[in-house]
Amino acid sequence: MSKKFYLFCAILICLLATMLYFITVKIKAQPNAAQLPNFTFKTLNGQPFTQKQLPEKEHHLILYFSPDCHYCTDEMDDIIKNKDWFAQCYILLVSPSSIQQLNAYHQYLVNKGIKYQILSDSKYQFSNYFGPANIPTSYLYSRNKQLVKKFNGGTTAKNIYSFINAK
Known part of the structure; x- marks a missing residue:
């Protein structure tokens, strides 16, 4: 050769x-999301929002979503339908979608009786904080900010609640 x-x-x-x-x-x-990471996203009015601003609730559900993803909206509709299960849970909806889409989705959610905040990930930083994630991915954290469960793909309110209720 x-x-x-x-x-x-x-x-x-x-x-x-x-x-x-x-x-x-x-x-x-x-990154490892086993403990709630330090993050900064933007609110719908452009203000920074960090993990330090989360209310002191029993659990935090962070949903990486898109308003035009039917798995995401189905999951939220199921949570709304079972909102009593989520009375001690604060929901963060983090999305790379446009502010216009997020505002429209906020108008849909505003009177549904759940505690939530929609955050913009316009700089695509979510994976830097939480590791690789597809849309939808949900992270359930306990009050002491430890990861209880990561749900890859769409899930049901009953499935999430089973981990909230498993104290």
């Missing part, structure tokens, strides 16, 4: 090893 072939193979192996190294470093650098 020619020297060019061996040189090509050596370069290819070096490139693959470099790529594998950077992928491994990036995976190890992903």
